[in-house]
Amino acid sequence: MTPYHQDACFGKIEVGEIWGIGRKLASKLTAMDVLTVLDLKRSSPVFMRNSYSVNMEKIVRELNGVSCIDLEEVAPPKKEIVCSRSFGIKVTDLVSL
Secondary structure: OOHHHHHHHHOOOEHHHOOOOOHHHHHHHHHOOOOEHHHHHOOOHHHHHHHOOHHHHHHHHHHOOOOOOOOOOOOOOOOOOOOOOOOOOOOOOOOOO
16 A cells, blocks of 8 residues: 555544544544544654653554554463352362362
């Protein structure tokens, strides 16, 4: 995709549609006249970092073609302990279990 076509697409997408930008952040950006993805792309990464967070800076840099956010190819296995209460009565011996 050429930069011209990319900018044309970015100009049609609302800033709140970007992964990582929630409703509250989208409303703050809208108050700053950052309405579309193109507006966010053209904003200063340093300003966004100082105003919001390092993740916001990374989003702006990613929109400009700089790879900053690594993707996990395989998600690590989750370590969980589950406490399930699925019996109607208290089970106290192995035979009942």
